[in-house]
Amino acid sequence: MAVSKRIVLHFPKRLVDRPIVYRLVKDYDLEFNILKAFFTPEEEGLMVLEISGEQKDYDRGIRYLTKSGVRIQSLSQDVVLNEERCTHCGACITICPTNAFELDPQTRRVIFYNEKCVACGQCIKACPPRAIELHF
Numbered sequence: 130m131a132v133s134k135r136i137v138l139h140f141p142k143r144l145v146d147r148p149i150v151y152r153l154v155k156d157y158d159l160e161f162n163i164l165k166a167f168f169t170p171e172e173e174g175l176m177v178l179e180i181s182g183e184q185k186d187y188d189r190g191i192r193y194l195t196k197s198g199v200r201i202q203s204l205s206q207d208v209v210l211n212e213e214r215c216t217h218c219g220a221c222i223t224i225c226p227t228n229a230f231e232l233d234p235q236t237r238r239v240i241f242y243n244e245k246c247v248a249c250g251q252c253i254k255a256c257p258p259r260a261i262e263l264h265f
């Protein structure tokens with residue numbers, strides 16, 4: 130059975146410059162599209178992929194990634210801003226790697242653009258009043 134899934138890969142520092150994803154094609158017969166990628170020197174890397182192939186190859190490929198030390202997250206996890214809790218402090222704006230938060234210059238309120246979010250979870254830890262929630 131053929132599958133196509135969107136996932137987020139978190140690369141620890143030691144793996145950031147290794148050709149890990151390339152092996153999905155070569156050794157596991159999978160195809161992938163890189164939808165987004167963020168790599169900062171000396172820090173964790175993040176990549177959003179759409180992977181397609183046979184289910185058994187997909188399962189083998191995911192096992193290989195996990196064994197290599199890559200943390201995998203499904204994009205079905207949805208990040209939600211709880212408007213009642215948000216104090217519009219702006220801490221999430223600076224931390225989000227995809228610029229999913231913006232400050233409205235007129236109202237001075239923080240706006241969340243869910244379609245830009247790759248569910249990395251960084252803003253959840255950074256938000257002082259815990260106004261950002263991860264829904265499954």
Ligand code: SF4
Pocket residue numbers: 210214215216217218219220221222239255256257258259260261
């Ligand atoms: S860090 Fe939390 S409280 Fe501050 S603007 Fe972002 S969502 Fe609102």
Ligand code: SF4
Pocket residue numbers: 208224225226227228229230245246247248249250251252253
């Ligand atoms: S989880 Fe938060 S920090 Fe990560 S991409 Fe989504 S909005 Fe940005």
